[in-house]
Amino acid sequence: MNFRLLLKTLFVAALSLLYSTFLFAQATVVSGKVIDATDKETLPFVTVSFPGTTIGVTTDNDGKFTLSTSRQLQQVKISFIGYKDMLLNIQPGKTQSLGTISLQRSAQELTEVEIKSGAKVRYRNRENPAVELIRRVIANKAKNSPERYNYVEYLEYDRLQFALSNLSTTLTDKKAFRKYAFLLDNRDSITVPGKTLTPFYLDEKLSQYYYRRNPEAENTIIKGTKKTDLGAFIDADGFGDYLKNMYAKVDIYENNIFLVTKNFLSPISDNSPNYYKFFITDTIVTADSSKLVELSFTPRNTADILFEGKIYVTIDSNYAVQRVKLGVNNHINVNYLEWMNISQDFEKNADGRYHVIKSTTQAEFKTGKKRNGGLVGIRTFSYGNYRINQLPPDTAFTKKQSEDEIDELKKRPDAFWENNRLDKLTGAESKVYSNIDSLTHMKSFQRLADIATLLLAGYKSFGPFEMGPANTFYSFNPVEGLKLRLGGRTTTDLSKRYYFETYLAYGFKDEKWKYFLSGTYSLNNKSIYKFPQHYVRFSFNRDTKVPGAQLQFVQRDNILLSFTRGTNDKYLYNDLYKFDYVREFQNHLSYNFTFRNLKQTPAGSLYYQNNTGRIQDLTTTDATFAFRYAPNEKFYPTKLYRIPIPNKYPIFSVDYTVGINKLFGGQYNYHNLHARIDKRVYLSQLGWADTFIEGGRMFSTVPYPLLNIFRANQSFNYDLYSYNLMNFLEFVSDKYVSINIDQHFQGFFFNKIPLLKKLQWREVASFKAIKGGLSDTNNPALNKSLFQFPVTATGAPITYGLGNEPYMEGSVGVENIFKLLRVDFVRRFSYLDHPEVSPYGFRARVKFEF
Incomplete structure (x- = not known):
């Protein structure tokens, strides 16, 4: 199961579970197409409105x-000018x-328009x-x-709201929903013309921002934060970070x-004239x-990731943008997006x-076109106390807020917000905090949330303890046969300091438990699943493992991974004793220390053998020091993992492992850098x-199970981080460097092909390569005291040292099939003479995305 899918669907799927029987209000819906009566050409940007109201739209590029x-x-x-x-x-x-x-x-x-005779222009x-x-606007952007x-400072008020749209006014007449009337009757019919909003989430932040040009520096001092507490059902911080990533600052x-x-692509990007049509309207x-000029624009290709709308430009030497109104075309290749409006003053x-004083982004998402209602998100930035070229206080660029200070800012009283908001709440917004607090304390809602958590995340809560994950209860493999597993862990209802996790599994073929x-003990009295982490953990694990199988954001006993290709019966029984110390900082620098004993x-x-005969087992004791730096990283947490929200900043990680001979039965000294x-x-x-580039080096002489065993994949799932046509345990190395590129074109080429444009399919491609080698001291063919590489029953090799030729594979594929499925055709380019390898294959991956 792909757990990235779970969180990304949360704000649509979870609410669909909660309100699956909602009826939506009857509406007046008018559609049509506007053309020029003389030449029959379609007219874009015609204003269509209801007289006496502020409800209106403009026609698209096709006049519709x-x-x-x-x-x-x-x-x-x-109405239209002219x-x-x-x-x-x-x-x-x-x-x-x-x-x-x-x-x-x-x-x-209009006197500015030149009418030319002859054929259609x-x-x-x-x-x-x-x-x-527009080229003059582009040329003056830096100005x-x-x-x-030299200096800029201002006060920024950031508010994010999410709401259900167009709920039926008669909904609370139904017996099942009468108890929720306080929530469902809290409506806003003003903020979005033509929409009635029922808000359920609110997130506010007030900050002071400082900028210095030389030497360049910036700093943001948070003055207060406040957000809706959605209870144990949804992590408020992670949910908020994910939503803010979707509704980023414009x-x-x-x-x-x-x-x-x-x-x-911005309408005033450096190459916008190649993608947009512009009109002076x-x-x-x-x-x-x-004096301002109203510039209207529309995409040349309506499916591309582009805006349509208007910008207002000053007619002076600055050619500055003074107002912005952006929207999107109905045919844009973005899933579930019904409409989006952006306005800036x-x-x-x-x-x-x-300078911008207010920016508002509104968008509605729907899972189906025929439904009247959906999910509306609105993010508003308001700015005040704007100061330019005035020397800021001495502490403006040196003050750093601690974790405890930021936590305290979440407790600001209501009076603080009443006095400091730069944009007042609507009547409906002002009731969100108290309404959701009442909702999360209702037993009926808690039961409903409990069911949704089981279906979406695979965990069943019992207060201080939760059982799961459900997708690991049943699996099978050639060594263990049918494998049943049952596990669980404690929650913050028991303690925010102490956490315990366990599972018990049994294989019916090997008859082993x-x-x-x-x-785990939290050293900062915070949940160990939230940022920043600071904890110590002791653990013991007795279970099976496939050498070279490394999974990310998925449990190994997943039933979907039980289906594999080729021969897949090379396993290990591992007894792993482990101690972890993890420390994260607000600047997203982190380090951890791991001490482990592994048998x-x-x-x-699979077998271990050297020149003296078969070896029953291998025991190692080692310590690992790891450092990681991920600037501006945010997470959305699942029940199992914290999944990073991608951004434009690189992530650096390095770890160094030292093996200790004769300590707790350890058999080797070694040094490994990655x-x-x-x-x-x-x-x-x-x-x-x-993209990622990685490299590793083992500096010691060790048997092949301690070398770098490359990530392989013998399932039919397309694995982003593994080599999808490499067999488990096929390659080992004591030095290597690798590169991985996974390119998503987002429909750039398919959008030019009518059928594929209609299907909204998107093209993908990938390339993966490893260059490395195996030194003579770690080559069992030259050093007979080492474990020999395993072979099949007929003597055919299974494992190889990576030679002078790099391992390479690539793929081309299509994603967004049924808005969920990615299918890749994968081709292996090297080492095709190895037994039981496939030169090509098809792999699939389920992924929810917009």
Whole structure:
């Protein structure tokens, strides 16, 4: 089971479980297509609205629109600059199409527009005044960015809200929902025109920001934080970090804007004219007599990760952006996204340039197009006390807040927020904290949340103890046969200091019991599953292991991993005693110390043998020192793992292991060094690539089970971090360097092919390679005292030392099939003469993504 899937679906799937029987309000829905009455060309950016209200939309690149409201209205208005307004009658409370609407041009044409005779004029960048204007905006971006000033400081208020949209007004009339009336009747019909919102989550933060140009430095001092406590069902901190990653801060001056896990190309990016069509649609004079040009834009390809909307640009030497209105096309290749609106307002500085004073991002997600309601997220940034080129306090760039200080800021009284919010809460928002607190204390909700936790995360809670994970209860393999396992662990309901975890398993073929027991003590009195971790742990594990099988974010006894290809009967029985000390810091530097004693006994077809005969087992005692630095890393926690939320920053890790001979039965002295760099590389419209480079070196003479055994995969699941056509225990090495590239094009090429564009499939490709070797002292063919590489019953080799030729494999594939499935065709390029290897194969992976 892919546990990345679980958290990513949480804010959609969990709420679908809670409100699966909700009925949505009857709405008036109007659709149609607007064209020019003279030349029959479609008209983009035509305003379609309900007269007397603020409810309206603009037509897309094809002239189409859909407008809805829960109010009983009887007319729509169609208006566009240079055309006569049109009023049309509609039937309230019904879904209806107005067909093709022809707008008549007004008698007076804009003087700036040059009308050319002859054939139809196609859009082009050359000699286009709109493109010339956007190029001037691009050329002046550096001048208008805040980093242009020597000093900048301001107060930032960040608010994130999530709400259910368009719940039926009669829902609380039903007996099952009457007890939740206090929550369901708390509605907001103003914030999003045409939508009635029922908020259930609120996250607020007030911060003071400082910037210095030379030497460059910045610092953020948190003044207060407050967020909805969703109870034990959802980790509030991890849930909040994940949602904020989806609704990230928008900077129109950046080339790429990261939202809903995608990189959107900014309309003023350096190469935006290659991807957008621009139109000058209006000129405006502001209250201070400044002239603005309204630039409308739309994607050249409606499925690409692009915006459509309007920006307002000053007509002066700065060519600054003064206002922003962004949306997305209905055909954009983003799953579940119904609509998205971004608005930004700017304020003029004393030098005539502008800074943003308010930025709002709104988006609605739905699991099906036919449903009226969905999940709406709104994130608003408000700015105040803006100061430019004024020397800040001495402590502005040196003050660092401790973990305890940040925790204390979560306890700010209501009066603090009433006096310091830069943007007041709506009536519905102001009730969220108390409503959700009441909800989480209701027994009926706790039972429902308990069921959802079992279905989504695989754990059944019994207060201070929870049983699971459910996907490991049953599995099978060639050595153990049918394997049943039952386990559980304590929760924070028992203690925030002490944690215990255990499982018991039995193999019906080998008739052996396996078990695990651990005890953990939290040194910072915080949950050991949250950041920052600081704990010590003692554990003992007696179980089987496949050499070379390394799993990430999944349990080894997963039933889905029981299905494998080829021969897979090389196992170990391990007895592992382990001590861990883990320490993480707020700056995301961490280190840990591990001391372990491991006894490995070969099983199945695996055996240990040297020149004196068969070896029953191998015992080692070692200590590992590991360091890791992951700037700005955030996590979303599952019941089993903390899964990092990808960002643009590299992650550095290094570990050094020392083997100690004769300590607790250890049989070898050795020194092993390993280092790795991970980086997600964002490539704008070409998507992104997950890359990592790692290397290792064993400095001692040791038997092959202690060498670097490369990660192999003999399941039919596509493994991002393993070699999918390498057999278990196929290669070992005492020195190596490897590279792994997994490229996601996000539909850049498929979006140009009509059928694939409609299916919203996306192309992927990967490349993996290892270059390494085996020194003579660790080669059992030259050093007979070492364990010999295992062979099959017929004498065919199983294990090889990695030679001069690198191991390489690559794949091409399609993802987002049914919005969940990725299928890769994998090709192996080297060492094809090894027995029982496949030169190619198909692998699949289930992954939820937007």
